[in-house]
Amino acid sequence: MPQLNPEFFVSQLFWLAVFFTFLFVFLWRVSLPRIATVLEKRQNKIDENLSLAKELQEKAKEIEKKINDQINKAKLESDEKIKKTINALQEDISSQLSSLDKDLEKKVSDAEREILKSKDHQMKNINNEISSITKLTIGKIADIELSDNEFNNVIETYKGSFN
Amino acid sequence: MAAKDSPLKQFEIDPISNIELGGYNISFTNSSFAMLITVLVITLFLTLTVNTRSIIPSRMQLISELMYNFIAQLLSDTVGDNGKKYFPFVFSLFMFVLIGNMVGMIPYQFTFTSHIIVTFALAAVVFIGVTILGFINHGIKFFTFFYIPGVPFYMHPLLIPIEVISYLSRPISLSVRLFANMLAGHTLLKVFAGFVVSMPFFTGVFPLAFIVALTGLEILIAFLQAYVFAILTCLYINDAYHLH
Numbered sequence: 001m002p003q004l005n006p007e008f009f010v011s012q013l014f015w016l017a018v019f020f021t022f023l024f025v026f027l028w029r030v031s032l033p034r035i036a037t038v039l040e041k042r043q044n045k046i047d048e049n050l051s052l053a054k055e056l057q058e059k060a061k062e063i064e065k066k067i068n069d070q071i072n073k074a075k076l077e078s079d080e081k082i083k084k085t086i087n088a089l090q091e092d093i094s095s096q097l098s099s100l101d102k103d104l105e106k107k108v109s110d111a112e113r114e115i116l117k118s119k120d121h122q123m124k125n126i127n128n129e130i131s132s133i134t135k136l137t138i139g140k141i142a143d144i145e146l147s148d149n150e151f152n153n154v155i156e157t158y159k160g161s162f163n
Numbered sequence: 164m165a166a167k168d169s170p171l172k173q174f175e176i177d178p179i180s181n182i183e184l185g186g187y188n189i190s191f192t193n194s195s196f197a198m199l200i201t202v203l204v205i206t207l208f209l210t211l212t213v214n215t216r217s218i219i220p221s222r223m224q225l226i227s228e229l230m231y232n233f234i235a236q237l238l239s240d241t242v243g244d245n246g247k248k249y250f251p252f253v254f255s256l257f258m259f260v261l262i263g264n265m266v267g268m269i270p271y272q273f274t275f276t277s278h279i280i281v282t283f284a285l286a287a288v289v290f291i292g293v294t295i296l297g298f299i300n301h302g303i304k305f306f307t308f309f310y311i312p313g314v315p316f317y318m319h320p321l322l323i324p325i326e327v328i329s330y331l332s333r334p335i336s337l338s339v340r341l342f343a344n345m346l347a348g349h350t351l352l353k354v355f356a357g358f359v360v361s362m363p364f365f366t367g368v369f370p371l372a373f374i375v376a377l378t379g380l381e382i383l384i385a386f387l388q389a390y391v392f393a394i395l396t397c398l399y400i401n402d403a404y405h406l407h
Contacts, residue, residue, distance in 0.1 A: 001171055001174070002171060002172075002174045002175040002176060003174055003277070003278050003279050003280070003342070003346070004279070005176075007176075007188070008176045008178075008188070008190070008192060008194070009280050010187045010188060010189060011176075011178075011187075011188055011189045011190050011191075011192055011194075011195070012176075012192075012194055012195075012275075012278060012280050012281055012284075013280065013284055014184075014187075014189040015189070015191070015192075015194070015195035015198055016198065016275075016281055016284055016285075017284075019195075019198040019199060019201070019202045020198075020255070020259060020285070022202060023202045023205060023206065023255050023258070023259055024251065024252060024255040026206050027205070027206070027209065027251055027254060027255050027258070028251035028252075028255070030206075030210065031206065031209035031210055031213070031227075032209075032231070032250070032251055032254065034209075034210070034213045034216065035209070035213050035227055035228060035231045036231075037216065038213060038216050038217075038218070038220070038224070038228070039228065039231070039232075041216070041218055042218050045218055
């Protein structure tokens with residue numbers, strides 16, 4: 001078995017020592033720190049991004065809360081405004097209604113008075129007409145010429161007895 | 164052993180250039196060449212793929228990071244926070260054994276991890292390092308490592324020698340495990356490759372198919388043995404911190 005031949009033992013050990021030492025020192029001083037830096041850099045980046053994401057999330061939550069608050073506030077305000085407007089309108093309507101009622105009442109009473117007045121007037125006219133017709137009729141039938149005063153006296157005298 | 168087509172011929176060491184230093188033969192051999200290739204592959208791959216240092220990694224960079232995290236996880240799982248100091252060493256060990264095994268899977272390429280002297284040297288570094296670490300951490304109390312608490316006193320004369328022997332055989336088991344796996348795998352491949360050639364036409368397809376399957380298995384073993392080497396190193400380091 002060539003492995004047990006001591007001829008090249010020293011050579012093997014020598015070159016093993018040379019190459020392994022070189023490899024060890026090279027990896028220790030050059031390669032591994034490089035990889036470690038990359039890994040560390042990546043971890044830092046990940047941590048950074050994670051914390052940033054957390055921060056942004058919190059900010060978003062805050063903004064959402066603000067928006068909700070404002071929405072609620074706006075709702076309350078608008079509700080109040082609507083209520084106020086409704087009240088004002090109702091007041092306005094009732095006042096206008098009452099003024100209209102008053103107007104109407106006045107107009108009705110005016111009209112009634114007017115009607116009464118005209119009724120009186122008409123009655124007077126009718127009376128006059130009646131008396132003149134009666135005067136004419138009496139004049140034609142009895143051939144009696146009555147003065148207005150006499151005629152009125154007669155009518156006044158008998159006014160109540162025909163009813 | 165010297166037969167021309169022996170399955171063990173692939174493990175023979177051929178000097179590429181003869182070098183002598185202080186009376187010792189330190190020739191640059193095919194084994195040294197395989198180590199050189201291994202070291203080049205590891206250093207170039209880990210350097211070039213991470214060159215851009217991009218936060219969003221390329222596929223190749225991802226492989227480097229994956230290896231880094233794999234060993235870092237292994238070390239933190241077995242040793243905990245104390246293990247961070249030994250990360251470069253364990254990582255180098257894992258990569259050296261892993262890529263050494265993988266380079267050995269290339270046809271006609273030498274497998275230096277199939278040489279007991281290489282694996283034993285690596286295991287000895289781990290063993291001596293861990294023992295020194297144990298003494299640094301616990302001083303003379305480190306010897307209580309061999310004393311198992313909660314055992315009847317009359318068992319200690321038996322158990323303490325067993326513990327000592329088991330401790331001392333760590334470098335042997337660690338090195339022989341890797342060496343034997345590599346040796347057996349490559350020998351088996353070579354044996355079946357011999358069948359492909361020596362069998363009559365057509366029938367040689369069957370050992371060839373077996374070689375294909377076995378190559379897959381060998382790649383798995385190459386990874387597994389590197390992993391075992393690394394995890395056992397981690398466990399030994401853990402022992403040096405926490406005695407029983």
